[in-house]
Structure formats: C-alpha cells, structure tokens
Amino acid sequence: VKGLQDTEAIREICEHFEINFLVLQDILNTRYPAKIEEHDKYTVVILKLFRFNEANKEAELHEQQLSIIQGSNFLLTFLEEDVPFFDNVSAAIQHDTLRIRTRQTDYLLSVLLNNAMANYTLVVNSIDDGLEDLEENLLDINCDAKDLGGHIQSLRRQYLQVKKAVF
Helix, strand or coil, X not given: CECCCCHHHHHHHHHHCCCCHHHHHHHHCCCCCCEEEECCCEEEXXXXXXXXXXXXXXXXXXXXXXXXXXXXXXXXXXXXXCCHHHHHHHHHHHXXXXXXXXXXXXXXXXXXXXXXXXXXXXXXXXXXXXXXXXXXXXXXXXCCHHHHHHHHXXXXXXXXXXXXXXX
C-alpha cells in the first residue's frame, strides 16, 4: 500500500489478514518508533526510510515510515507515500529473480530489509561525503564561514535524524 490516506481500505486489508487493531494504529501513526514485534500469526516490522530532496542534498532528509507485516503466506507493506523505494524488489518479483516467487515470505522480508539497509547506507555515505567536503572547505583559507556554519548544521540534523531512526 502506497499512501496512508485511505484509512478505511487499510482497515479492511488488516481485517482480511486478521491484523489486530493496535497494529493498524501503529501503521497509521507515522511518528511511531522503529520496532519488531512477533504476534501469533504474523511479525510486524516498523522502520524509517529516507530520501533527499533531489534539488538540494543539504536540505532536510525526507523521512517516511515503512510498516511490514509478514505472515506464513502473505507479506504486506505500507508506505506513507508513493515513492520508488522498492521498484527493484517489484522487478525481481515480476521476473522471478532468484526464484523469489517460490520462496517463503521470510525470504521476501529479508529482501525488503536489505533494501531498507541499503537506503540507510546511501544516506550515511551522503553525509560522509558532505563531511569530507566540509573538511576541505575548512582547510581552504578563502572559505566563507557563514556558509560553513549552515553546512555543519545541515549535516548535523541529517545525522541526528538517521541516528534516531536507527536506534
């Protein structure tokens, strides 16, 4: 499910798969912290994904919640917005890459989690690149201190946002 605006449809999906009301509330509450919960018939994983504003990588990171519910014969994902985080996973399913269609749902869960970790790696690498650029600017005698202060604050906010989501 991409987009959480149609709460009635999400409620019906959860009802169909016997997902309890508290989990439904966790899916819809996008400020919920990351967690993994085991229930009798399914496992719930809630985590954050990040993307930069394409025009300006110094801007705040855009964060959105990903909720995954994995049962013995189903796997549901709920994203706040329609973004291409899992396009490569969809392509793998369509082309049955690594026989993904014939494997258990726990394999698909691991593929999704690996994709989410790759998202974290991309963000951390971007912050690292920003820090390296900042270091070079600090060593440049002709640099403008005003620009550096804003750059430091931007990188610090990005770092804290990722740190909070990972913890």
